Amino acid sequence: MASLPSVVVGNTLKLESEFRKHTSTSLPFEKRNFTTTHLDKTLEPVCLDFREALSVIKDGPNFESSVYAMSIGLQVHSLSIKLGYESNLRVTNSIMYLYLKCGWISDAKKLFDGMEKISLITWNAMIAGHAQMMDIAEDSLSAHRSGVEALNIFLRLNRSNMKPDIFTFSSILTVCSSLVALEHGEQVHTQTIKTGFLSDVVVGTALVNMYSKCGSIKRASKAFVEMSTRTMISWTSMITAFSQHGRSQQALQLFEDMRLVGVRPNQITFVGVLSACSHAGLVDEALNYFEMMKKEYKIKPVMDHFACLIDMFVRLGKLDEAFEFVKKMDFEPNEVIWSLLIAGCRSHGNLELGFYAAEQLLSLSPKDSETYVMLLNMYLSAGRWKDVSRVRKMMRDEKLGKLKDWSWISIRDRVHSFKPDDRSCPPCGEVDILLGDLLEKARPLGYESQGSLEVTDEKDEETTFSSIHHSEKLAVAFGLLNTPNASPIRVMKSISMCRDCHNFFKFISVLTAREIIIRDSKRLHKFVNGHCSCGDFGSLL
DNA sequence: TTAGGGTTAG
Numbered sequence: 001m002a003s004l005p006s007v008v009v010g011n012t013l014k015l016e017s018e019f020r021k022h023t024s025t026s027l028p029f030e031k032r033n034f035t036t037t038h039l040d041k042t043l044e045p046v047c048l049d050f051r052e053a054l055s056v057i058k059d060g061p062n063f064e065s066s067v068y069a070m071s072i073g074l075q076v077h078s079l080s081i082k083l084g085y086e087s088n089l090r091v092t093n094s095i096m097y098l099y100l101k102c103g104w105i106s107d108a109k110k111l112f113d114g115m116e117k118i119s120l121i122t123w124n125a126m127i128a129g130h131a132q133m134m135d136i137a138e139d140s141l142s143a144h145r146s147g148v149e150a151l152n153i154f155l156r157l158n159r160s161n162m163k164p165d166i167f168t169f170s171s172i173l174t175v176c177s178s179l180v181a182l183e184h185g186e187q188v189h190t191q192t193i194k195t196g197f198l199s200d201v202v203v204g205t206a207l208v209n210m211y212s213k214c215g216s217i218k219r220a221s222k223a224f225v226e227m228s229t230r231t232m233i234s235w236t237s238m239i240t241a242f243s244q245h246g247r248s249q250q251a252l253q254l255f256e257d258m259r260l261v262g263v264r265p266n267q268i269t270f271v272g273v274l275s276a277c278s279h280a281g282l283v284d285e286a287l288n289y290f291e292m293m294k295k296e297y298k299i300k301p302v303m304d305h306f307a308c309l310i311d312m313f314v315r316l317g318k319l320d321e322a323f324e325f326v327k328k329m330d331f332e333p334n335e336v337i338w339s340l341l342i343a344g345c346r347s348h349g350n351l352e353l354g355f356y357a358a359e360q361l362l363s364l365s366p367k368d369s370e371t372y373v374m375l376l377n378m379y380l381s382a383g384r385w386k387d388v389s390r391v392r393k394m395m396r397d398e399k400l401g402k403l404k405d406w407s408w409i410s411i412r413d414r415v416h417s418f419k420p421d422d423r424s425c426p427p428c429g430e431v432d433i434l435l436g437d438l439l440e441k442a443r444p445l446g447y448e449s450q451g452s453l454e455v456t457d458e459k460d461e462e463t464t465f466s467s468i469h470h471s472e473k474l475a476v477a478f479g480l481l482n483t484p485n486a487s488p489i490r491v492m493k494s495i496s497m498c499r500d501c502h503n504f505f506k507f508i509s510v511l512t513a514r515e516i517i518i519r520d521s522k523r524l525h526k527f528v529n530g531h532c533s534c535g536d537f538g539s540l541l
Numbered sequence: 542t543t544a545g546g547g548t549t550a551g
Contacts, residue, residue: 093544124545131546170546205547236548243550271549278550307550336551343551496551522551537551 100129128171140494166200173206177213181410212241215517240272246533248280278312314344406494407471418474442507488515
């Protein structure tokens with residue numbers, strides 16, 4: 001293998017500093033003084049040490065800058081071919097990571113398919129790259145597709161003559177968590193035991209996270225206890241896991257244990273801690289930890305921390321205090337903060353504050369379909385027709401269509417998808433019969449179908465209709481029919497659950513004596529014996 | 542001497 005050019009004509013550092021200058025700014029993307037021509041000029045005299053240049057590009061702090069970095073990446077790629085490094089695995093693998101990180105999936109595939117020889121790192125790049133695609137995907141649908149593709153690549157790797165390593169395992173476990181694919185995750189767990197890679201702290205942490213995200217707090221906790229070493233991230237994962245499962249006391253206890261053994265928490269740890277307080281309505285504790293974070297650990301609060309605190313006040317119905325906190329922030333509230341307040345105002349009947357928050361939210365020109373639908377529902381139920389048509393017009397202007405309601409359930413080696421308007425998906429007859437049957441049984445127990453508001457894309461008018469065919473209902477029914485009695489049902493959903501479905505699953509969990517775990521676009525819902533781990537709060541459509 | 546992996550609220 002030819003060695004890489006270590007003598008740099010021009011200056012790699014120059015490229016680095018230019019790149020940093022344009023990406024570390026807090027200016028909104030469109031206001032940055034940043035042009036490709038400018039970068040071309042920077043790049044021109046640079047005959048690169050490819051690794052260094054690429055690592056600079058890949059570490060771009062956000063998606064937009066990464067996309068811009070592609071203009072450099074492409075040039076580096078073609079330069080690498082011109083200079084004869086096409087078959088240099090280190091170079092090619094780096095370029096693969098770059099493409100995948102920037103979301104250029106087809107280019108990565110083209111590169112992968114065209115490579116004469118590949119190494120384990122190439123496989124790992126493809127898997128980790130698809131895993132990261134899940135995070136930057138525009139919607140849950142494409143995120144899900146990336147995840148499934150990552151699983152397929154992992155299967156292909158297993159069938160090849162190469163063996164996965166710690167990097168493969170940690171990536172694929174993350175994919176399993178995002179897909180709520182417990183059975184795949186369990187298989188990977190077994191593999192990590194057989195290969196001895198489970199002792200790796202990153203693999204162990206990924207395993208904790210996988211079990212938690214798949215709804216099994218018991219096994220997450222077991223995996224955590226069995227780790228021989230733990231990093232701050234391992235502790236944070238477990239704290240967050242307890243918090244997400246509504247086990248606030250355990251989350252806080254674990255945080256104290258973490259401090260006791262001298263592991264320093266970070267910003268993300270405190271998000272877990274504060275959200276645990278929020279779930280349990282522990283106002284004093286939350287405020288104490290907030291102070292501790294600032295004073296003892298010198299961690300600057302970010303929007304996420306405020307969101308936890310505001311969420312806490314909103315849950316308790318203390319809307320004025322929530323608003324006070326919003327005013328106290330050093331920065332402008334974002335879409336999430338206003339949405340929290342609006343949801344709170346709706347459930348606690350404080351419409352005036354809700355309308356005020358809605359105006360603030362609209363002035364941020366949100367791009368998220370779900371936000372618009374939430375606003376639309378709010379105005380509709382208040383009979384504010386002027387506002388209804390205003391929001392509709394904004395949605396038209398933003399070219400936002402109907403919410404894409406998809407759900408997935410992973411059973412054994414297969415992932416099954418469901419969408420409400422597709423009556424051709426898996427055996428629909430049986431699913432319909434079961435749903436009808438459950439509906440009949442739920443009514444005497446007190447279930448009332450509420451119907452739900454939805455926005456149609458073509459006719460530009462809302463219709464109220466039964467939510468009986470919402471995708472997660474189909475997926476859960478399919479799961480009930482195709483898994484052993486008493487085993488939990490795990491479903492992933494592309495958008496927020498609606499109130500009606502949320503209510504319905506409580507009854508189903510009683511009627512079928514099953515745990516029903518649904519991860520929607522917002523959070524984890526675990527229905528056990530008529531109750532949901534979200535405490536019936538949270539942004540339901 | 543190596544390109545690569547794990548944690549964030551609603």
